[in-house]
Amino acid sequence: MTHFNAILLSSFGGPEGQDDVIPFLRNVTAGRGVPDDRLEEVAHHYRHFGGVSPINAQNRALKSALEAELAKRGIELPVYWGNRNWAPYFADTVAEAAANGHTRLLALVTSAYTSYSGVGQYREDFEKALAANDLSDRASIDRVREYFDHPGFVTPLIDGTRAAVQRLTDAGHEASAIRILFSTHSIPTAAAKASGPEFGDGGAYEAQHRAVAEVISRDAAPGIPWQLVYQSRSGDPRVPWLEPDINDVIADLHDEGGTTAVVVVPFGFVSDHMEVLWDLDNEAKASAEEAGFGFERVPTSGVHPAFVAGLVDLIEERLNDVPIEQRPHLTPLGPWPDHETVGSYLEVEAAAR
Structure with missing residues (x-):
């Protein structure tokens, strides 16, 4: 040992x-x-x-x-x-x-x-x-x-996503009208690329998130469209950060039509800390309510x-x-x-x- x-x-x-x-x-x-x-x-x-x-x-x-x-x-x-x-x-x-x-x-x-x-x-x-x-x-x-892709971290997110989708369908939402938004903390695009340039402009940071989102989507909600979104950006607005912002995506889904509910999966975080409780349970939820969408937020892996x-x-x-x-x-x-x-x-x- x-x-x-x-x-x-x-x-x-x-x-x-x-x-x-x-x-x-x-x-x-x-x-x-x-x-x-x-x-x-x-x-x-x-x-x-x-x-x-x-x-x-x-x-x-x-x-x-x-x-x-x-x-x-x-x-x-x-x-x-x-x-x-x-x-x-x-x-x-x-x-x-x-x-x-x-x-x-x-x-x-x-x-x-x-x-x-x-x-x-x-x-x-x-x-x-x-x-x-x-x-x-x-x-x-x-x-x-x-x-990021260890079963211990991902399994709770799979279970939580599956349960959230089920709650929405039980409430009368068609599965085809639900969208899954996998949310993580935005970072400057230069920092993202530096995390692993061999993975492209989003670096290892974006590649890892996309890979995990695919696993969760496949196992918890096959066939339901999903999107990687970002939240909690800060700093100089002139500096490019990873996009799109979750609130902008919710507004776009409303404008496009066909969506009645969103499942937000905060898979970029390990616990329900401030960026989850404020930026998602407050701001993103308000965006969903303004759009007239059903809203479910999946718990983080926590304990x-x-x-x-x-x-x-x-x-x-x-x-x-x-x-x-x-x-x-x-x-x-x-x-x-x-x-x-x-x-x-x-x-x-x-x-x-």
Whole structure:
């Protein structure tokens, strides 16, 4: 077995109260020179929920579920939780782990797809966390592969899509008049291409999403038309981002006619955090109501038992050095390869402990 001595649940972070909202958004936009009055345009999303991001409770629930699944399998690894933009910050979490003698960490990142924010930026976060604690040559952080097409991540989305379609047909909508909108976070087109230029202008980011959408559509709603859509774009409006926006697509479907209901599948996210609760359950739902459409939003994988079990399967892949050809995947793109280790780990120190 490969020697890891702790799991690092790695996420974005979010405010825990009204006083945290602007400081949190300053962290998110650090280095971009965004003034506070611009940040207030986004802050009202959080203020609507009392200034508390749902992602924190979701990560606490996921941490507990992972601990239970690890214990059930007899895997004696503690689970630490660290964030990029709010407490618990990575540097503090890594310091806590090291103080407990845990210096070989395996990270589970709450991002299933390949992008700078989901891969490269986490690598930078890990490098900074090790450096801040003077651990760059005495500790290491690995991470599980991108799991966009792992059965544990995709199965809950298949089940949820099938159930959503069934609810709409039970309500009287013809299957032929339903449209499935697979929604994910928009990113700058340059960043998308950089995620894997060999896949075309949309890079690996778009290719992975399309491949997963095909699997979900085939298994959950064969014959029902679907479309990949984007949401939650931000930043300079002059910079091209991936399109089309989900709200524009809903308006276009209304203008074209023939559609009576939409199923929104937020498959770009692993939990029902702010971009799901506000941008979909609020804005996209309002667009659907304005168009006169029935609306169903599929739950994210969250703490679905299949997802939690799948994440622990990914941990066991690394613990047991499972060969690439034996790793489960549902699309021709997978399994995605492992990443290089951040930091270094001296085996002699491991032996000494």
